[in-house]
Amino acid sequence: MRTPIVAGNWKMNKTVAESVEFVRQIKTALPPATQLETALAGQPIALTAMLEAAQGSPLKIAAENCYYQTSGPYTGETSPTALYAAGIHHVILGHSERRQLFHEDDQLINRKIKAAIAAGICPIVCCDETMGRLITSQRVEWVVARILDDLKGLTAQQAEQVTIAYEPTWAIGSGESADPSQAEEGCYLIRQTLGHMFNETVARQTRILYGGSITPDNIKQMMAKPDIDGVLVGGASLDPRTFLELVNFND
Ligand code: PEP
Numbered sequence: 001m002r003t004p005i006v007a008g009n010w011k012m013n014k015t016v017a018e019s020v021e022f023v024r025q026i027k028t029a030l031p032p033a034t035q036l037e038t039a040l041a042g043q044p045i046a047l048t049a050m051l052e053a054a055q056g057s058p059l060k061i062a063a064e065n066c067y068y069q070t071s072g073p074y075t076g077e078t079s080p081t082a083l084y085a086a087g088i089h090h091v092i093l094g095h096s097e098r099r100q101l102f103h104e105d106d107q108l109i110n111r112k113i114k115a116a117i118a119a120g121i122c123p124i125v126c127c128d129e130t131m132g133r134l135i136t137s138q139r140v141e142w143v144v145a146r147i148l149d150d151l152k153g154l155t156a157q158q159a160e161q162v163t164i165a166y167e168p169t170w171a172i173g174s175g176e177s178a179d180p181s182q183a184e185e186g187c188y189l190i191r192q193t194l195g196h197m198f199n200e201t202v203a204r205q206t207r208i209l210y211g212g213s214i215t216p217d218n219i220k221q222m223m224a225k226p227d228i229d230g231v232l233v234g235g236a237s238l239d240p241r242t243f244l245e246l247v248n249f250n251d
Helices: 016-029 044-054 080-086 096-101 106-119 145-150 180-197 200-205 219-223 240-247
Strands: 005-009 037-042 060-063 090-093 122-127 131-135 140-144 163-166 208-211 230-233
Touching (some): 005 208, 005 240, 016 044, 016 240, 037 044, 044 060, 044 080, 080 106, 090 106, 106 122, 106 145, 122 145, 140 145, 140 180, 145 180, 163 180, 180 200, 180 208, 180 219, 230 240
Parallel strands (some): 005 037, 090 122, 122 163, 163 208, 208 230
Antiparallel strands (some): 131 140
16 A cells, blocks of 8 residues: 655745744644655755654654755755754755756766665655666566666665656646646656666555645645655645645545
Protein backbone atom coordinates (compact mmCIF):
# COMPACT_ATOMS: atom_id res chain seq x y z
CA MET A 1 0.00 0.00 0.00
CA ARG A 2 1.34 3.41 -0.97
CA THR A 3 0.41 6.08 1.59
CA PRO A 4 -0.90 9.16 -0.23
CA ILE A 5 0.88 12.46 0.26
CA VAL A 6 0.06 16.14 -0.10
CA ALA A 7 3.26 18.16 -0.36
CA GLY A 8 3.52 21.92 -0.61
CA ASN A 9 6.38 23.67 -2.35
CA TRP A 10 6.59 27.23 -1.12
CA LYS A 11 9.47 28.16 -3.45
CA MET A 12 11.04 31.55 -2.57
CA ASN A 13 8.09 32.76 -0.51
CA LYS A 14 7.47 33.56 3.16
CA THR A 15 9.73 34.98 5.85
CA VAL A 16 10.85 32.76 8.72
CA ALA A 17 8.14 34.25 10.95
CA GLU A 18 5.45 33.66 8.30
CA SER A 19 6.64 30.08 7.77
CA VAL A 20 6.45 29.33 11.50
CA GLU A 21 3.05 30.96 11.86
CA PHE A 22 1.70 28.86 8.97
CA VAL A 23 2.97 25.63 10.53
CA ARG A 24 1.42 26.57 13.90
CA GLN A 25 -1.91 27.26 12.25
CA ILE A 26 -2.19 23.94 10.44
CA LYS A 27 -0.36 21.43 12.59
CA THR A 28 -3.20 20.39 14.87
CA ALA A 29 -5.64 19.93 11.95
CA LEU A 30 -3.62 17.37 10.02
CA PRO A 31 -4.63 13.71 9.61
CA PRO A 32 -2.34 10.99 11.01
CA ALA A 33 0.59 10.17 8.72
CA THR A 34 -0.64 6.59 8.37
CA GLN A 35 -3.71 7.93 6.56
CA LEU A 36 -2.21 10.79 4.54
CA GLU A 37 1.30 12.21 4.69
CA THR A 38 1.71 15.97 4.65
CA ALA A 39 4.86 17.89 3.84
CA LEU A 40 5.90 21.48 3.33
CA ALA A 41 9.07 22.59 1.57
CA GLY A 42 10.47 25.98 2.49
CA GLN A 43 13.55 28.12 2.04
CA PRO A 44 16.76 26.96 3.80
CA ILE A 45 16.66 29.91 6.20
CA ALA A 46 13.25 28.81 7.55
CA LEU A 47 13.76 25.04 7.81
CA THR A 48 14.98 24.68 11.39
CA ALA A 49 12.31 27.04 12.69
CA MET A 50 9.67 25.13 10.71
CA LEU A 51 10.93 21.83 12.14
CA GLU A 52 10.67 23.21 15.64
CA ALA A 53 7.16 24.53 15.02
CA ALA A 54 6.07 21.18 13.52
CA GLN A 55 7.26 19.13 16.50
CA GLY A 56 4.67 16.69 17.77
CA SER A 57 2.66 16.86 14.55
CA PRO A 58 2.72 14.52 11.53
CA LEU A 59 3.88 17.38 9.24
CA LYS A 60 7.16 16.70 7.45
CA ILE A 61 9.41 19.59 6.57
CA ALA A 62 11.32 19.35 3.30
CA ALA A 63 14.09 21.27 1.57
CA GLU A 64 13.59 22.65 -1.94
CA ASN A 65 17.07 21.79 -3.14
CA CYS A 66 20.50 20.59 -2.03
CA TYR A 67 23.96 20.15 -3.51
CA TYR A 68 25.74 16.90 -4.32
CA GLN A 69 28.80 17.49 -2.15
CA THR A 70 28.63 17.04 1.59
CA SER A 71 30.90 20.02 2.39
CA GLY A 72 33.52 22.28 0.85
CA PRO A 73 34.02 25.44 -1.18
CA TYR A 74 30.55 25.70 -2.78
CA THR A 75 29.37 29.16 -1.80
CA GLY A 76 25.63 29.46 -1.52
CA GLU A 77 24.86 25.75 -1.73
CA THR A 78 23.22 23.58 0.93
CA SER A 79 24.78 20.31 2.06
CA PRO A 80 22.53 17.23 2.22
CA THR A 81 24.48 16.08 5.28
CA ALA A 82 23.76 19.37 7.04
CA LEU A 83 20.07 19.07 6.12
CA TYR A 84 19.91 15.55 7.55
CA ALA A 85 21.71 16.63 10.72
CA ALA A 86 19.10 19.37 11.16
CA GLY A 87 16.28 16.80 10.92
CA ILE A 88 15.25 17.24 7.29
CA HIS A 89 14.45 13.93 5.61
CA HIS A 90 12.98 15.05 2.26
CA VAL A 91 14.27 17.24 -0.53
CA ILE A 92 12.73 18.33 -3.84
CA LEU A 93 15.20 17.82 -6.69
CA GLY A 94 14.95 18.56 -10.40
CA HIS A 95 12.08 21.02 -10.17
CA SER A 96 11.46 22.60 -13.57
CA GLU A 97 12.37 26.03 -12.15
CA ARG A 98 15.79 24.64 -11.19
CA ARG A 99 16.14 23.12 -14.65
CA GLN A 100 15.03 26.26 -16.53
CA LEU A 101 16.24 29.19 -14.44
CA PHE A 102 19.36 27.64 -12.95
CA HIS A 103 20.29 25.39 -15.89
CA GLU A 104 20.36 22.17 -13.88
CA ASP A 105 20.69 19.18 -16.18
CA ASP A 106 19.91 15.51 -15.64
CA GLN A 107 23.54 14.71 -14.84
CA LEU A 108 23.64 17.24 -12.01
CA ILE A 109 20.25 16.12 -10.72
CA ASN A 110 21.42 12.51 -10.82
CA ARG A 111 24.40 13.43 -8.63
CA LYS A 112 22.18 15.32 -6.22
CA ILE A 113 19.77 12.39 -5.94
CA LYS A 114 22.61 10.01 -5.12
CA ALA A 115 24.09 12.43 -2.57
CA ALA A 116 20.73 13.01 -0.89
CA ILE A 117 20.11 9.27 -0.54
CA ALA A 118 23.65 8.72 0.77
CA ALA A 119 22.97 11.40 3.39
CA GLY A 120 19.73 9.68 4.47
CA ILE A 121 17.35 12.08 2.72
CA CYS A 122 14.51 10.92 0.46
CA PRO A 123 14.40 12.88 -2.78
CA ILE A 124 11.16 14.01 -4.42
CA VAL A 125 12.31 14.02 -8.03
CA CYS A 126 10.36 16.20 -10.47
CA CYS A 127 10.09 15.21 -14.10
CA ASP A 128 7.99 15.65 -17.22
CA GLU A 129 6.87 12.93 -19.59
CA THR A 130 9.43 13.38 -22.41
CA MET A 131 10.06 9.94 -23.84
CA GLY A 132 13.44 8.29 -24.27
CA ARG A 133 14.64 4.88 -25.38
CA LEU A 134 15.92 2.20 -23.08
CA ILE A 135 18.05 -0.27 -25.02
CA THR A 136 19.02 -3.55 -23.37
CA SER A 137 20.39 -6.73 -24.92
CA GLN A 138 16.87 -8.12 -25.23
CA ARG A 139 14.69 -5.15 -26.01
CA VAL A 140 14.18 -1.51 -26.87
CA GLU A 141 11.53 0.24 -24.77
CA TRP A 142 10.02 3.72 -24.90
CA VAL A 143 10.27 5.08 -21.39
CA VAL A 144 10.24 8.42 -19.56
CA ALA A 145 13.59 10.00 -20.40
CA ARG A 146 14.16 11.97 -17.22
CA ILE A 147 13.60 8.91 -15.07
CA LEU A 148 16.26 7.06 -17.05
CA ASP A 149 18.72 9.92 -16.78
CA ASP A 150 17.96 11.17 -13.29
CA LEU A 151 17.88 7.73 -11.63
CA LYS A 152 20.77 6.30 -13.66
CA GLY A 153 23.12 4.10 -11.65
CA LEU A 154 20.85 3.80 -8.59
CA THR A 155 20.35 0.35 -7.11
CA ALA A 156 16.80 -0.89 -6.62
CA GLN A 157 17.31 -0.35 -2.89
CA GLN A 158 18.29 3.29 -3.46
CA ALA A 159 15.42 3.78 -5.91
CA GLU A 160 13.01 2.72 -3.15
CA GLN A 161 13.91 5.94 -1.28
CA VAL A 162 12.71 8.10 -4.17
CA THR A 163 9.32 9.75 -4.68
CA ILE A 164 8.59 11.00 -8.18
CA ALA A 165 6.55 14.10 -9.02
CA TYR A 166 5.19 14.16 -12.54
CA GLU A 167 4.96 17.84 -13.40
CA PRO A 168 4.15 18.88 -16.96
CA THR A 169 6.04 22.18 -17.29
CA TRP A 170 3.10 23.95 -18.94
CA ALA A 171 0.86 23.15 -15.96
CA ILE A 172 3.16 24.65 -13.31
CA GLY A 173 1.88 27.96 -12.01
CA SER A 174 -0.28 28.41 -15.12
CA GLY A 175 -3.69 27.79 -13.58
CA GLU A 176 -4.14 25.11 -16.23
CA SER A 177 -3.92 21.69 -14.67
CA ALA A 178 -3.56 18.50 -16.71
CA ASP A 179 -6.86 16.72 -16.84
CA PRO A 180 -6.94 13.72 -14.50
CA SER A 181 -6.65 11.13 -17.28
CA GLN A 182 -3.65 12.95 -18.79
CA ALA A 183 -2.05 13.12 -15.35
CA GLU A 184 -2.77 9.44 -14.75
CA GLU A 185 -1.16 8.54 -18.09
CA GLY A 186 2.04 10.44 -17.18
CA CYS A 187 2.21 8.75 -13.76
CA TYR A 188 1.47 5.35 -15.30
CA LEU A 189 4.31 5.79 -17.84
CA ILE A 190 6.68 6.73 -15.04
CA ARG A 191 5.67 3.62 -13.09
CA GLN A 192 6.24 1.47 -16.19
CA THR A 193 9.67 3.06 -16.61
CA LEU A 194 10.59 2.26 -13.00
CA GLY A 195 9.61 -1.34 -13.66
CA HIS A 196 11.83 -1.53 -16.74
CA MET A 197 14.76 0.19 -15.03
CA PHE A 198 14.62 -1.55 -11.67
CA ASN A 199 11.98 -4.16 -10.95
CA GLU A 200 8.29 -4.65 -10.28
CA THR A 201 8.68 -4.08 -6.56
CA VAL A 202 10.17 -0.63 -7.09
CA ALA A 203 7.45 0.17 -9.63
CA ARG A 204 4.71 -0.98 -7.26
CA GLN A 205 6.09 0.69 -4.13
CA THR A 206 7.22 4.06 -5.46
CA ARG A 207 4.95 6.99 -4.78
CA ILE A 208 4.26 9.06 -7.87
CA LEU A 209 2.74 12.49 -7.39
CA TYR A 210 1.13 14.83 -9.87
CA GLY A 211 2.06 18.53 -9.78
CA GLY A 212 0.78 21.48 -11.78
CA SER A 213 -1.98 23.95 -10.80
CA ILE A 214 -3.57 21.71 -8.19
CA THR A 215 -6.36 23.42 -6.23
CA PRO A 216 -9.07 22.26 -3.80
CA ASP A 217 -11.33 22.00 -6.88
CA ASN A 218 -9.31 19.43 -8.80
CA ILE A 219 -7.39 17.48 -6.14
CA LYS A 220 -10.08 14.87 -5.48
CA GLN A 221 -10.31 13.73 -9.11
CA MET A 222 -6.52 13.47 -9.30
CA MET A 223 -6.24 11.47 -6.10
CA ALA A 224 -8.86 9.03 -7.37
CA LYS A 225 -6.55 7.84 -10.16
CA PRO A 226 -4.80 4.52 -9.53
CA ASP A 227 -1.23 5.65 -10.34
CA ILE A 228 -1.44 9.07 -8.66
CA ASP A 229 -0.32 8.74 -5.05
CA GLY A 230 -0.37 12.38 -4.14
CA VAL A 231 0.20 15.93 -5.25
CA LEU A 232 3.01 18.47 -5.23
CA VAL A 233 1.43 21.90 -4.86
CA GLY A 234 2.95 25.32 -5.44
CA GLY A 235 0.60 28.31 -5.42
CA ALA A 236 -2.27 26.68 -3.54
CA SER A 237 0.02 25.65 -0.68
CA LEU A 238 0.79 29.24 0.30
CA ASP A 239 -2.43 29.89 2.19
CA PRO A 240 -3.02 27.82 5.35
CA ARG A 241 -6.76 27.49 4.83
CA THR A 242 -6.35 26.35 1.24
CA PHE A 243 -3.61 23.92 2.27
CA LEU A 244 -5.96 22.39 4.83
CA GLU A 245 -8.68 22.14 2.18
CA LEU A 246 -6.23 20.20 0.02
CA VAL A 247 -5.30 17.91 2.88
CA ASN A 248 -8.98 17.29 3.61
CA PHE A 249 -9.88 16.69 -0.04
CA ASN A 250 -12.02 13.72 0.92
CA ASP A 251 -14.36 15.61 3.25
C1 PEP B 1 5.25 23.38 -8.49
O1 PEP B 1 5.89 24.42 -8.51
O2 PEP B 1 5.79 22.29 -8.25
C2 PEP B 1 3.82 23.46 -8.76
C3 PEP B 1 3.16 22.36 -8.97
O3 PEP B 1 3.28 24.73 -8.77
P1 PEP B 1 1.71 25.10 -8.94
O4 PEP B 1 0.94 24.21 -8.03
O5 PEP B 1 1.64 26.54 -8.56
O6 PEP B 1 1.37 24.86 -10.38
